[in-house]
């Protein structure tokens with residue numbers, strides 16, 4: 001990290017704080033002693049392969065938006081929590097490419113535990129049930145539980 005005042009490369013970190021998905025660091029230049037703050041934000045090196053074979057960069061907002069749609073009665077904080085857990089599960093795979101179907105499966109897993117009604121809504125919207133019998137089975141399980 002260069003000092004913005006004198007371009008010296010050697011800076012001391014005085015304080016690190018995690019704010020949302022970035023790290024804020026207060027630094028002091030060991031040459032001119034000026035202080036400044038930097039933010040580090042991680043960016044996924046993860047590509048998503050769509051059904052038609054096209055690829056796009058992973059966007060957590062897309063997951064959050066579809067969760068918000070599926071869980072209409074769930075609070076924003078809970079949707080954010082779920083998004084975080086899903087993101088973590090994807091990260092834990094330590095891969096560079098994931099298919100939309102695979103993401104859908106992870107989202108469904110999460111919904112199944114968190115919100116059964118939303119789970120069914122998401123599953124039907126994303127047509128995860130190619131087999132109507134499977135859908136009936138899932139539905140029955142949810143009604144019984």
Ligand SMILES: [Zn+2]
Pocket residue numbers: 003004005006007008029030031032033034
């Ligand atoms: Zn400096």
